[in-house]
Amino acid sequence: MTDRAISDLGGLAGGPIDISEHQPTLSERRIDAMMMLLRKKPRAFWATDENRRTIESLEPKTYEESAYYERWVLAIRALLIEKGVLSETEIEAKLAEVCARPAGGANGDQPSGDRQ
Amino acid sequence: MTGPHTIGETVRVSAGLPPGHVRTPLFLRGRTGVGIRHFGDFPNPERLAYGLSGLPKLHLYQVLFRMDEAWADEAGKEGVEDGAYAPGDTVAADIYETWLEPL
């Protein structure tokens, strides 16, 4: 049904719920922290509702197949571009550079910024 | 001030299918329920979603629906019989005034 937003799930059929506990990974925790910092004051680049709208605007296949924090990081990317904080060109360039790093060096575990 | 609706009032959720970001779930559209709480007024999230101010604020209500009303026309599904819910079970949702029609 095309009238249903991809995020609007109430009443759909589904399988058993996996109730096992999950410790968030480092990537997931960093995405969570970035989202909170970008959304709240003093930066407040966007409202929570804009974040929701962006996630709902993902391709249905992407929404269906992506993990929770994968949707979040895709929303952060889209909103940073929409709000003019980062450009698509610089994100793509950086991503290419990150992906080209040798194994063991890609994690960015050593913050490259202000940490001494 | 409690806005256009009162606690205990029977209301119907608009059956509309507007495009864009919407905060009223599809499964409750066109359903009839009873307002059980008034939460005050909040900026309209369906405008905030597009970077707008969301003003004027909208009154927000918690509306209570009977399960058998919410799922009344689900063909081939008998919620009570299959243990999905009991006869007295309900679902409550937070719905903005723009989505509610008096009956």
Added chain:
Amino acid sequence: MSPHDHTDDHTHDHHHGDAAGHDHTTFQPDIKEPSEDWEFLEIALRELLIEKGVLSAREIQDEIEAWENKSPEGGARIVARAWTDDAYRQRLLADGNAAVGELGFTVEALKLVALENTETLHHMVVCTLCSCYPRPLLGVPPLWYKSREYRSRTVREPRAVLKEFGTELPVTTEVRVVDSTADCRYLVIPRRPEGTEGLSETALAALVSRDSMIGTAEAFSSDGKRNIL
């Protein structure tokens, strides 16, 4: 304690920030190498935001730690106070934000609503549209709360969902599914288990599980076991 005291067994994962060139092969096995596209995207965005001075690495780390410090123990303290102090319970039901504020919790910009479970009314909370959750009181939500299965099925077959959590309620109890669709966040006050009259507030708080404050379970019974009716 020293954060780099290696005499204890290595159960923490914060051994980084040393001089570049340090051999991490011994001490870093618990940091997973990114393998998914979106994990590389996280690195790219974070590094760009830091390079451009939008965020700092320190802030990101502080934010992670701040969220890790929020946990269901917060909500449990509130519930235990409501169980033992009837005036507090009434204030919590009347104005959730103000009442949790008395205990040092802040729920900004959102309306905090406490829902009291009774013998005849059992609340369980879901967000069918996204994954709204009272994070300041319960911490980061469990994966199942955000899952497609929980979000879709709970409003349609709440008793089947409850059963998967080991919770079965008599048909004389109204199960009320509360769909957190807007600006409210909900904290369920589970029923106080029987036989707990003599317990201290701290001992009571230990009986208040995270799931009992979402409403997929009841509080633990006085012997610490699942309270199945």
